[in-house]
Amino acid sequence: MKQNPGKHPNKEIRAAVKYAESHGWTFEKSGKSSHAWAIMKCLYNDEQCRCGSRCKISIYLTPRCPQDRAAQIYRDVDGCINKDE
Amino acid sequence: MNKYDFALTFKLAEEIDSEIYLDALYEAECDDASVCMGKIGWLELDFIRSSPSASEAIETAIISVNHAIPDAVLKHISPDIVGIAEIATIMNCSRQYVRQMINSNSYTFPNPIYNQSKSLWHLIEVLRWFKDQKRDIDNLDIIFETTKFARIYNNTINSKNIDVDINVKSVIDNLVHT
Numbered sequence: 001m002k003q004n005p006g007k008h009p010n011k012e013i014r015a016a017v018k019y020a021e022s023h024g025w026t027f028e029k030s031g032k033s034s035h036a037w038a039i040m041k042c043l044y045n046d047e048q049c050r051c052g053s054r055c056k057i058s059i060y061l062t063p064r065c066p067q068d069r070a071a072q073i074y075r076d077v078d079g080c081i082n083k084d085e
Numbered sequence: 086m087n088k089y090d091f092a093l094t095f096k097l098a099e100e101i102d103s104e105i106y107l108d109a110l111y112e113a114e115c116d117d118a119s120v121c122m123g124k125i126g127w128l129e130l131d132f133i134r135s136s137p138s139a140s141e142a143i144e145t146a147i148i149s150v151n152h153a154i155p156d157a158v159l160k161h162i163s164p165d166i167v168g169i170a171e172i173a174t175i176m177n178c179s180r181q182y183v184r185q186m187i188n189s190n191s192y193t194f195p196n197p198i199y200n201q202s203k204s205l206w207h208l209i210e211v212l213r214w215f216k217d218q219k220r221d222i223d224n225l226d227i228i229f230e231t232t233k234f235a236r237i238y239n240n241t242i243n244s245k246n247i248d249v250d251i252n253v254k255s256v257i258d259n260l261v262h263t
Binding site (some may be wrong): 032034035036039047054055057059060065068069071073075 | 104129
């Protein structure tokens with residue numbers, strides 16, 4: 001059952017999430033972790049792209065440095081081989 | 086304190102979804118990592134870790150992961166092998182610019198380690214070239230330190246995985262020394 005994670009408490013991460021969503025990524029609650037705010041999933045789930053490892057990525061509710069974590073989200077989205085330019 | 090940007094790739098003991106380890110990783114101080122779980126039985130962590138040195142940043146990260154998942158085996162450290170796209174990211178420029186830079190410096194630019202459908206380089210050699218050329222690259226020394234650690238680790242692991250034939254080794258040793 002997919003559950004909406006709601007809003008991330010950090011503003012930079014919220015902006016990065018919005019960017020990811022605009023490129024087709026979805027965010028859902030993890031059923032297996034209480035520290036994770038959400039799991040971000042790529043629409044394409046393409047195993048040719050970065051060995052498929054980055055098709056499913058965690059975002060913690062309280063990452064050590066939210067600014068760095070936000071920067072990584074942009075990088076993961078931009079690094080997708082199926083990203084629409 | 087500098088910020089070191091690197092990734093660790095681990096193989097799990099079983100072909101399972103690594104999502105079950107998220108809380109253990111968080112509690113083992115991997116809260117500065119992005120945990121990539123798309124490949125079943127594998128786990129990739131992208132760290133941006135503040136530390137006095139690259140080796141301390143990477144070593145503490147590995148210890149943290151192994152604390153959370155004792156039987157996970159570290160298979161690779163990045164950045165090490167890169168293509169045009171990764172070089173463009175480091176230089177903060179377009180891929181087109183990187184291609185032009187390589188073409189117009191074809192004699193001095195490092196030889197790719199793979200040169201078929203696409204080209205790949207050892208990043209450490211590309212960074213050394215940037216240094217020789219006195220190119221103005223953000224955080225070049227920090228990236229260099231991180232990449233050097235990754236290259237030495239990966240090289241050590243790869244050599245261990247090759248069953249060395251004594252005769253072949255002596256032939257190669259002679260070739261390398263001449």
